[in-house]
Amino acid sequence: MTDSEGAAAGDDAGESPALPADLDAVRDALVDWYEADHRDFPWRRTEDPYEVLVSEVMSQQTQLDRVVPAWEDFLDEWPTTADLAAADRADVVAFWSDHSLGYNNRAKYLHEAAGQVEGEFDGAFPEDPDGLSELMGVGPYTANAVASFAFDNGNAVVDTNVKRVLYRAFDAPDDDDAFERVASRLMPAGESQVWNNAIMELGGVACGKSPRCDEAGCPWREWCHAYQTGDFTAPDVPEQPSFEGSRRQFRGRIVRLLGERDVISLDTLGHRIRVDYSPDGEHGREWLRGLLSDLADDGLVEVEDSGDETTVRLR
Numbered sequence: 001m002t003d004s005e006g007a008a009a010g011d012d013a014g015e016s017p018a019l020p021a022d023l024d025a026v027r028d029a030l031v032d033w034y035e036a037d038h039r040d041f042p043w044r045r046t047e048d049p050y051e052v053l054v055s056e057v058m059s060q061q062t063q064l065d066r067v068v069p070a071w072e073d074f075l076d077e078w079p080t081t082a083d084l085a086a087a088d089r090a091d092v093v094a095f096w097s098d099h100s101l102g103y104n105n106r107a108k109y110l111h112e113a114a115g116q117v118e119g120e121f122d123g124a125f126p127e128d129p130d131g132l133s134e135l136m137g138v139g140p141y142t143a144n145a146v147a148s149f150a151f152d153n154g155n156a157v158v159d160t161n162v163k164r165v166l167y168r169a170f171d172a173p174d175d176d177d178a179f180e181r182v183a184s185r186l187m188p189a190g191e192s193q194v195w196n197n198a199i200m201e202l203g204g205v206a207c208g209k210s211p212r213c214d215e216a217g218c219p220w221r222e223w224c225h226a227y228q229t230g231d232f233t234a235p236d237v238p239e240q241p242s243f244e245g246s247r248r249q250f251r252g253r254i255v256r257l258l259g260e261r262d263v264i265s266l267d268t269l270g271h272r273i274r275v276d277y278s279p280d281g282e283h284g285r286e287w288l289r290g291l292l293s294d295l296a297d298d299g300l301v302e303v304e305d306s307g308d309e310t311t312v313r314l315r
């Protein structure tokens with residue numbers, strides 16, 4: 001836990017792992033990062049629940065970059081629920097298999113759901129997760145996603161990517177109830193649209209199985225437990241991912257820190273770059289000297305041993 005972290009904020013203290021005391025700063029950092037730059041999927045530019053639903057159903061089994069042309073073609077063919085409801089189901093299923101979108105049942109359910117919207121809901125989608133769950137083939141995850149992205153009216157999304165982020169960043173226990181609690185606690189009230197997009201983007205582009213904390217400019221580095229300890233395992237990443245990746249992170253951190261100081265002692269440097277540094281431990285002087293020697297080989301740093309003290313500076 002860093003200095004900036006306190007006991008769990010909020011009523012559920014004691015049940016949740018320790019979240020940073022200043023949750024607003026954590027939230028703002030993520031939303032700012034997302035708004036500054038993110039992958040531009042076309043369904044992120046619409047609030048039409050039908051278009052959002054089609055994107056969600058398609059992306060259940062298909063990679064997002066392959067979903068884009070299929071989603072566009074589908075909406076060209078059947079632009080509204082009324083068009084889809086009036087279509088021949090066999091045509092919808094044929095479209096699905098022609099575009100390799102996975103189980104054909106999903107096409108049948110989508111067709112059925114369009115019929116429900118037209119027949120039971122007067123052509124207007126329900127606007128909350130419970131109402132959306134009444135649609136054929138729409139489970140809790142999809143209902144919440146549509147409620148969030150179309151109506152800004154959802155709960156915190158918890159999928160595999162989000163679990164990985166929460167586990168690494170806040171040391172959340174690997175337990176579904178705990179993930180739900182932490183995710184809900186983090187989400188700013190009434191902002192499910194931007195929040196769920198942002199945290200899923202973080203899990204997709206920065207905090208993947210092999211994390212890209214520095215390269216992706218992760219906005220949670222200062223609070224992140226994994227970033228501070230170097231342990232990037234997660235429920236879906238049981239082995240430490242790409243050791244080289246982790247070394248690269250630490251090398252970057254050393255160079256950044258040295259950029260702020262003229263000279264620093266070896267142990268001070270160690271303590272500043274990871275919270276579990278201990279001079280004689282597994283991540284101690286020997287480990288740090290290994291990183292420094294790579295950096296020295298690259299002509300980036302200078303290590304000087306004089307008497308009892310070892311100091312490091314940028315070259």
Ligand code: SF4
Pocket residue numbers: 165168169206207208211212213218219220221224225226227232
């Ligand atoms: S700092 Fe790295 S490990 Fe932590 S949340 Fe960001 S990308 Fe994930």
